[in-house]
Amino acid sequence: MDQNSSLNIKIHVQPEFLTLFSETELIKVVMETLEEDQNSTDSQVIIVITDDDEISSLNKQFRGIDKTTDVLAFGFKTQGLYYGSGSSSSSWNEDEEFIMPQEASQLIDLGEIFISFPQAEKQAKSSNISTQKELNHLLSHGVLHLLGYDHRDPNEEREMNLKIDKVLNNGFGND
DSSP: OOTTOOEEEEEEEOGGGTTSSOHHHHHHHHHHHHHHTTOOSOEEEEEEEEOHHHHHHHHHHHHOOOSOOSEEEEESSOOOOOOSSSSOSOOOOTTSOOOOOTTSOSSEEEEEEEEEHHHHHHHHHHHTSOHHHHHHHHHHHHHHHHTTOOSSSHHHHHHHHHHHHHHHTTTTTOO
């Protein structure tokens, strides 16, 4: 990482999951993903490791999908789709620039990533990999969503997966 760059990562973990993975490795995955996408590491990212109940509630509230999922990314520059009944959950226009107050930090606040630890654990077991490796994958995937990537288009999904693979092949969570 560039010595002049400043990366601020805040990690919030539900107490029952605190000792089950490496926070240091998660921080490295965020840095590697930003660098792989040639994005500034003068960024702030909030990571929340939570349970199925919380992520299911967020999924229902913000996407209109009443079920659990593995990862949700809430970006301040990008907006996901609302799949629930009725119209879009927001009238925000992606083309409008959000103006930060002058006293705001020089860091680019990318957003928040919520990961369900139980889902990561289940997926890791079914793929015969470590939970850490699955968390790393979900986190890299979430960071790319914060940077504006989506996987509705097969080409963009392929590009996302290539970036994630490149980051994870740098020695993270190897079994």
